[in-house]
Amino acid sequence: MVEYDPYMPEVLEDPNSVYxxxxxxxxxxxxxxxxxxxxxxxxxxxxxxxxxxxxxxxNGTSDLAFLDREPSAMETLASVDPPAHDALRKEVFRYFGPSAARALEPRVRGWIRDCLDAHRGGGKIDAVRDLGQQIAVRVACAVNGFPLEDADYLVDLVSRFFGREEGTEGMTEDGYAARKQTWDYIEGLAQERMKAGGGGEDALGLLSSYSDAQGPYTAERIAQHLTLLLIGATETFPKVFATGLLRLWEHPEQRRELVEKPALVDDALTEILRYDMPTQWLGRTTIEAHEIRGHEIREGQPVMFVYPSGNRDPEVFEAPDRFDIHRKSPRILSFGQGTHRCLGSFMARMEGRMLFEEVLREFPDYEVLLDESERLRTEFVQGFAHLPITLS
Ligand code: HEM
Structure with a gap:
C-alpha cells in the first residue's frame, strides 16, 4: 500500500519516485x-x-502551522482571500508585471555581467550563491525598495528560513529568529519611508501609503507583506536556475541548440520549471465540504497541492520524465494558477532568460562540478544549495 507524509525520509530523498x-x-x-x-x-x-x-x-499555505490549522502568523498576499487580496494585488502588480520586468532588464544584465566578471579569474562560480541568488535578491531589492547594499545580508536571512536540523520537522529556532530579524529590518525601512511622507516607485512606497478596511497600513503589516515578497523572489528562482544548468549539461545536444538559437530560451525555461519545480507543496484550508474523485473533503481539512507530482503527470505530459526543451507545454503548475498565481512570474522568467542567455553565450561549454555540489532536501523546498560550474 502506498504511503505519503511530506516529512517521510523517502519523500525527502527521492520525491519523484514516491509521487x-x-x-x-x-x-x-x-x-x-x-x-x-x-x-x-x-x-x-x-x-x-x-x-x-x-x-x-x-491559515497560510505551507508549513506545520498550516497543517495544524493555525491561523497564518503573517499577513501576506498568500494569506488573504479575495476581495481584500485582489484589491491589494492589483496595486502591487504594477511593480511586478510585464512592463516592470522589461524596465529592469538592462540593470539585470549589468548585474549578471558583474557577477561573471568577478569570478572569471578563478575559473569557476557557484551557480546558486554567486549568480542565481545575487540576481534574485537584487531584483527583490529593486522592486521592493530595499537598499542594494543589503543584498548579501538579505540572502543570508532568507537562507536561514530554509535551514533544517535533523530531529526537527520544519523551520528551526534559527529560522524563526531570521524571520523576526527580517521583519525588524523591513519595519525599520517602512518607518523611515513613512516619515519621509511615503512615495517611491516600489512596493515599499506603495504600501507606506496604502489603506484598507483596517485603516492605513502600519510598518508592522508592511513588514509581513514584504517578507513574503523577499522570500518568494530570493529562494525559489536560484534553485530553478541551478537545476536548469544541470539538465542542459546532462543533455548536451539540447544545450548546443540553445547556444545556437537563443530564441528557444523561453521554451527551455518552461521545461526547466516543469521538470524540477523546487516547491514540493503548498495548500489551502477547506471552507466548504466537497468531493474530489469520490473522496469527501470536510470543512477545516487542509488540502495539499503536490506541484512536482502534477508537473510529471503522464495524463497531461507525454513521457513526463523526459527533459525536452521543445515540449511547448501550454500549462505547467510551477507558478500556481488563478487568484494566487505567482506575482513574480514575469520577473522570474525575465531573470531566467537573461541568465541563460548570458551564461550560454559566454560559457557555452561550462561543466557542472557535481561532486562539489550540495543539495537541500526539505519537506518544503528541494534543489541545490550550491552548484559550482566551470567558467571556461
Ligand atoms: C522560479 C521562481 C518562482 C517559483 C517557482 C514560484 C512559485 C510560486 C507559486 C507556485 C505560487 C502560488 C502560491 C499558491 O497558489 O498558494 C507563487 C505565488 C507567489 N509568488 Fe512566486 N515563485 C517564483 C518566483 C517569485 C518571485 C521572483 C517573486 C517576487 C518577485 C514571487 C512572489 C510571489 C508572491 C508574492 C506570491 C503570492 C501571490 C498571491 O498570493 O497573490 N515569486 N509563487
Missing amino acids: ARMRAEAPVYYVERFDAWALFGFEDIWAGHEDTRHYSVK
Whole structure:
C-alpha cells in the first residue's frame, strides 16, 4: 500500500519516485497524521487553485502551522482571500508585471555581467550563491525598495528560513529568529519611508501609503507583506536556475541548440520549471465540504497541492520524465494558477532568460562540478544549495 507524509525520509530523498506511485495508486490521498488531503494529479491541483469557493488561504499555505490549522502568523498576499487580496494585488502588480520586468532588464544584465566578471579569474562560480541568488535578491531589492547594499545580508536571512536540523520537522529556532530579524529590518525601512511622507516607485512606497478596511497600513503589516515578497523572489528562482544548468549539461545536444538559437530560451525555461519545480507543496484550508474523485473533503481539512507530482503527470505530459526543451507545454503548475498565481512570474522568467542567455553565450561549454555540489532536501523546498560550474 502506498504511503505519503511530506516529512517521510523517502519523500525527502527521492520525491519523484514516491509521487509517481501516489499518482498511480492514490492521486487523492488522505494524510492521517494531519487529517489532511494531498493531491497528486495535474488537473486536481490546477482546479484546486481556481477554486476560491471551497478553499481559503486564511491559515497560510505551507508549513506545520498550516497543517495544524493555525491561523497564518503573517499577513501576506498568500494569506488573504479575495476581495481584500485582489484589491491589494492589483496595486502591487504594477511593480511586478510585464512592463516592470522589461524596465529592469538592462540593470539585470549589468548585474549578471558583474557577477561573471568577478569570478572569471578563478575559473569557476557557484551557480546558486554567486549568480542565481545575487540576481534574485537584487531584483527583490529593486522592486521592493530595499537598499542594494543589503543584498548579501538579505540572502543570508532568507537562507536561514530554509535551514533544517535533523530531529526537527520544519523551520528551526534559527529560522524563526531570521524571520523576526527580517521583519525588524523591513519595519525599520517602512518607518523611515513613512516619515519621509511615503512615495517611491516600489512596493515599499506603495504600501507606506496604502489603506484598507483596517485603516492605513502600519510598518508592522508592511513588514509581513514584504517578507513574503523577499522570500518568494530570493529562494525559489536560484534553485530553478541551478537545476536548469544541470539538465542542459546532462543533455548536451539540447544545450548546443540553445547556444545556437537563443530564441528557444523561453521554451527551455518552461521545461526547466516543469521538470524540477523546487516547491514540493503548498495548500489551502477547506471552507466548504466537497468531493474530489469520490473522496469527501470536510470543512477545516487542509488540502495539499503536490506541484512536482502534477508537473510529471503522464495524463497531461507525454513521457513526463523526459527533459525536452521543445515540449511547448501550454500549462505547467510551477507558478500556481488563478487568484494566487505567482506575482513574480514575469520577473522570474525575465531573470531566467537573461541568465541563460548570458551564461550560454559566454560559457557555452561550462561543466557542472557535481561532486562539489550540495543539495537541500526539505519537506518544503528541494534543489541545490550550491552548484559550482566551470567558467571556461
Ligand atoms: C522560479 C521562481 C518562482 C517559483 C517557482 C514560484 C512559485 C510560486 C507559486 C507556485 C505560487 C502560488 C502560491 C499558491 O497558489 O498558494 C507563487 C505565488 C507567489 N509568488 Fe512566486 N515563485 C517564483 C518566483 C517569485 C518571485 C521572483 C517573486 C517576487 C518577485 C514571487 C512572489 C510571489 C508572491 C508574492 C506570491 C503570492 C501571490 C498571491 O498570493 O497573490 N515569486 N509563487
